[in-house]
Amino acid sequence: MASLRVACVIPTYNGRKDLERLLDSLATQTATFDTLIVDSSSSDGTLELAHARCANVLRIDSKDFNHGGTRQMMVDLHPEYDVYVYMTQDAYVEDVDAIANILLPFADPKVGAVCGRQLPHKNANLLAQHARLFNYPPTSQIKTLADAPVLGIKTPFMSNSFAAYRGDALLAIGGFPRHVILSEDMYVTAKMLIDGWKVAYEGSAVCRHSHNYSLREEFRRYFDIGVFQSRESWIYETFGGIAGEGMRYVKSELAFLGPRRFLWWPMSFVRNAVKLLAYKLSKQEKRLPTGVKKRLGMYTRYWDSPYA
Structure with missing residues (x-):
């Protein structure tokens, strides 16, 4: 696989401690990539931390944030990359090869997107633990539209808390949608599968991410x-x-x-x-x-x- 130009895109908003943990974890990675941060006018020091730690920071008004539109904006502003890895500020990686591993499936030129595995945060309650273990098994998988009769809605499953997208595949299907309330990740992978691309789940690419929702x-x-x-x-x-x-x-x-x-x-x-x-x-x-x-x-x- 030829050397890929990779960007790690992180949308942020009032999550200074989380962002610091994420950036610290990304600093240990063996893969080479640029970090791009788009901040929705944080007021808790997140933006200042981003500027101190990252060379590529964009501030937008919080009212202009859109799950799909903001992510696509970063692709449009930085079209020079082959792969865009997306992480949310409340996720982080422990394995130094996490980013390298999420790039592995792109050795197949027909893979358009890769979903990484999520393990629960160490303070996750039992129900939050189960949610991650149920949805993110250790076994890797390559999926095509032909798998839909067996896998159903799990075929386009994706999570932008830790996911990677081939730039050419995004361009081919029109990019991230601006009109959806959330699940822009599943929208994109569904479009890719219909367009003939493959979607991968890479069990060796692991992050920590979960929520103790009320x-x-x-x-x-x-x-x-x-x-x-x-x-x-x-x-x-x-x-x-x-x-x-x-x-x-x-x-x-x-x-x-x-x-x-x-x-x-x-x-x-x-x-x-x-x-x-x-x-x-x-x-x-x-x-x-x-x-x-x-x-x-x-x-x-x-x-x-x-x-x-």
């Missing part, structure tokens, strides 16, 4: 996920729905908790019920007033955008 936060996130799924129904029509996946997750979570952690079982049931309620309610979002949707969802600024 019930309210869980509800708001799944409301937004449901909005995305409703508005981008073509993805589920192409790759198949999520029938049975929810029950499989619940069974896996209870097995993970086991009888010795049975005190966590009620919280597991309640949390999954909250997710389902948010998901069902989101299907009616077009009937809801904008003010209500702002209170129900996590990404409230989206509802002030022209795409809402």
Whole structure:
């Protein structure tokens, strides 16, 4: 594989401590890459830290941040790179070869995107631990559109907390979308698969990333996920729905908790019920007033955008 020009793109907002941890971890990497930071007008010292540690920092107004649009803006401003690795500020790497490993699948010129593995943060609660272990197994995989009948919606699965994209593949499918509320990563990989590209999951490329969400936060996130799924129904029509996946997750979570952690079982049931309620309610979002949707969802600024 010829030497790739690689950029690591990090969107930031009021996460100074997290960013410092991430930058410290990136400094240990064996791979060669440039770090690009786009900050949404942080007020806690994040922007100052970014300028002190990184040569390529862009500040934008917080109201202008968009999950897909901001990421695509960084590609448009820096078209000289072959691969764009995206990380969120609350993730970090422990293995010095993490970035090098996420680049490995690009040896196949038809691989358009690679998802890295996520392990839970060391302070993750049991439910957060299970979420990462369920969704991010150790086994690597190369997927094509032909895998959809078996893998279903897992075929275009991707997470921008630690993911890499081939610049040519992004260009071929029109880049990251500016109109989605979130899940811009899955949108892109779905487009790539339909366009004939392959999507990889690289189990040897590992980061730490998880959330100890409250019930309210869980509800708001799944409301937004449901909005995305409703508005981008073509993805589920192409790759198949999520029938049975929810029950499989619940069974896996209870097995993970086991009888010795049975005190966590009620919280597991309640949390999954909250997710389902948010998901069902989101299907009616077009009937809801904008003010209500702002209170129900996590990404409230989206509802002030022209795409809402």
